[in-house]
Amino acid sequence: MLVGVPKEIKNMEFRVGLTTGSVAELVHHGHRVLVETGAGDGVGLSDDMYREAGAEIAGNAADVFAAADMIVKVKEPQPEECRMLREGQVLFTYLHLAPDPEQTRLLRDSGCIAIAYETVTANDGTLPLLSPMSEVAGRMSIQAGAHALEKHMGGSGMLLGGVPGVEAARVVVIGGGVVGTNAIRMAMGMEAHVTVLDRSLKRLKELDFQFGCMLNTIYSTREALWKHVTGADLVIGAVLVPGAAAPKLVTREMLRAMRPGSVVVDVAIDQGGCFETSRPTTHENPTYVEEGVVHYCVANMPGGVARTSTMALNNATLPFTLALADKGYRQALLDDRHLMNGLNIFESAVTCEAVAEALGYEYHPPEQVLANG
Ligand SMILES: NC(=O)C1=CN([C@@H]2O[C@H](COP(=O)(O)OP(=O)(O)OC[C@H]3O[C@@H](n4cnc5c(N)ncnc54)[C@H](O)[C@@H]3O)[C@@H](O)[C@H]2O)C=CC1
Ligand SMILES: CC(=O)C(=O)O
Ligand SMILES: [Mg+2]
16 A cells, blocks of 8 residues: 655644654555655654655655555645545545534545544544543643643643742643643642543542542532632643534633633644634644633644654554555454444545534435445
């Protein structure tokens, strides 16, 4: 198979779909890999390093899209990339389609086979291709929030950990999954007061066991959200209903009741965000103020630490990339129901139930379209 790796073009996105290590594995398995020139520059992987790993280098993205049987990327394809996809071509990347009708329409128009990292599952119910980036974003969320609390960023001027004799900041994490756990860990490390809300009691019990009495664990209800969000200096939005648009848990009214200069970091923005007032921002211009509250809503946070993120992502994606290349997409999907859960678009059919429901499309079960195709 010919695997293509274009350079990412989303704002300030420096990650790359395949590392040189992953390229060498694919070549070892008998595949060809075509990498766009400069694709790895942002993470210190030069064209020469890709050549040494066995890749061929293409002069531009159009050549990669035209030649490849499968495109491996990081972020959702931008409109100009969607227009280069073709019928029967496999796209393996993050998609986040539920809050993105335009991308969904363009992918359906292309006739490609789009497999989303974020809906691939594992036996234990986790999302193995989302979790490495959730680890990164969870850890970054506290750095970003601490920075946004500084006065020159529009923040209230609170130091997260306080100092002896002065109260530490109150950090509230909504959603105690992978992002939430990593945010808690960083916030506790910086000696803030930390509270987590989740609607899974099982998850709250695990977190209580993991972090002990230093963590306040609260079952998430409207009343609890009101109380803890309005009293917080920094709120991290980290909920997920896999594949679906994020529930809007924090209302504009709650923000109005917060201390001016408080900060919200909406990590769930890639699924539409869990604050009523959130809209996506970029690394170039990451924050804005609404209702007196600083909002940080960068949809590709891990792109800011592209080197760590690229390595972490490839550690998780490589076995699936190899399966798709070795067996072809149809057999690879049929052999692994967890990879099959990643199938979001098959030609013009929407094959992820949560996406179909969010955007009003008919849902076509993946087993059915694969059997028919
Ligand atoms: N902005 C960015 O750059 C990045 C964003 N993300 C996003 O972060 C979000 C969280 O991802 P993960 O932590 O991996 O998900 P996860 O599935 O590990 O955790 C989500 C948690 O939210 C909880 N939850 C769901 N609905 C809830 C509700 N109504 N109230 C309270 N809790 C609720 C679940 O019980 C679960 O514990 C996702 O939207 C993901 O796409 C992940 C990585 C990077
Ligand atoms: C998960 C995601 O949206 C990212 O890594 O950019
Ligand atoms: Mg406790």
